[in-house]
Amino acid sequence: xxxxxxxxxxxxxxxxxxxxxxxxxxxxxxxxxxxxxxxxxxxxxxxxxxxxxxxxxxxxxxxxxxxxxxxxxxxxxxxxxxxxxxxxxxxxxxxxxxxxxxxxxxxxxxxxxxxxxxxxxxxxxxxxxxxxxxxxxxxxxxxxxxxxxxxxxxxxxxxxxxxxxxxxxxxxxxxxxxxx
Numbered sequence: 001x002x003x004x005x006x007x008x009x010x011x012x013x014x015x016x017x018x019x020x021x022x023x024x025x026x027x028x029x030x031x032x033x034x035x036x037x038x039x040x041x042x043x044x045x046x047x048x049x050x051x052x053x054x055x056x057x058x059x060x061x062x063x064x065x066x067x068x069x070x071x072x073x074x075x076x077x078x079x080x081x082x083x084x085x086x087x088x089x090x091x092x093x094x095x096x097x098x099x100x101x102x103x104x105x106x107x108x109x110x111x112x113x114x115x116x117x118x119x120x121x122x123x124x125x126x127x128x129x130x131x132x133x134x135x136x137x138x139x140x141x142x143x144x145x146x147x148x149x150x151x152x153x154x155x156x157x158x159x160x161x162x163x164x165x166x167x168x169x170x171x172x173x174x175x176x177x178x179x180x
Contacts, residue, residue, distance in 0.1 A: 001026065001173060002077055002093070004084040007100035009126045010107025012157045012165060016100060017080040019166040024078070029070050031081030034063055047125060050132045057140045064141075071095065082133060085150045086143050096173040099151040100165065102158040 001024060005017045014030055021028035038059055039049030053059050064087050067079055071093045079088075085097035102110075108123035115122070137143040148154055153172050157165055 002071060002075060002088075002095040003079070003169065003173060004088060004095050004097045005078060005080045005100060005169075006082055006085050006098065006151070007157075008082075008102075008107060008130055010110040010122075011100040011102045012110075012162050013080045013100055015162045016157075016165050016169070017078045019162060020078045020169060023166060023170060024076075026076040026078055027074060028078045029067065029080065031063060031067055031079070031084065034066070035059075038063070047128060047132075050129060050136075054132060054136055054139075057136070060136055060140060068093070082145065083137060083141070083143065086141070089150045096153070096169075097151045098169055099148060099154045101154065101156050106158045 003020060003026075005013045005020070007013045014032065017028050017030060020026070035049075036046060039046050042049055042052070044052065049059070063081075064083055067081055067084055068087050068091050070077065071079055071084075071088055072091075079095075085095070085099070088095045088097070104123060104126065105119070108119045108126055111117075111126065112119040112122040134145050137145050153169065155165055155168060
């Protein structure tokens with residue numbers, strides 16, 4: 001089974017993706033880890049690297065190409081990333097595509113809990129990051145990140161524990177809709 005997990009920062013993508021990997025016994029690929037590593041390699045913060053990517057699309061394009069190639073080579077994988085559902089759709093790669101959402105205040109709280117800092121500061125950083133990403137995705141790929149038509153399932157995780165989210169994805173994917 002091939003699954004994509006997309007959503008904004010703090011929506012639970014990484015946590016749920018790891019749970020799915022454990023429960024289903026499939027590999028997990030986290031695009032955010034790859035992107036963060038790329039920022040670190042450039043000696044930049046995530047925000048600085050994102051701004052650099054606005055001017056030079058090569059890092060984004062390389063990351064997206066890598067995710068597509070990983071999907072092509074693996075029938076049993078959970079791919080986490082903002083554009084994975086769009087990229088796999090565009091390349092005709094079958095997957096069960098999931099979007100996780102959550103209230104911005106809750107997402108900021110989760111990020112602050114995970115990475116430290118103040119939730120208000122994290123909220124501002126998330127909003128800046130989302131605006132930066134939306135601009136890049138539109139410019140590079142003509143993708144409107146607000147378009148949910150590529151997803152098989154959308155879950156608001158604001159008040160749902162990650163375990164329940166993972167369970168719902170497994171149920172829905174198994175209801176004849178799995179990884180087409």
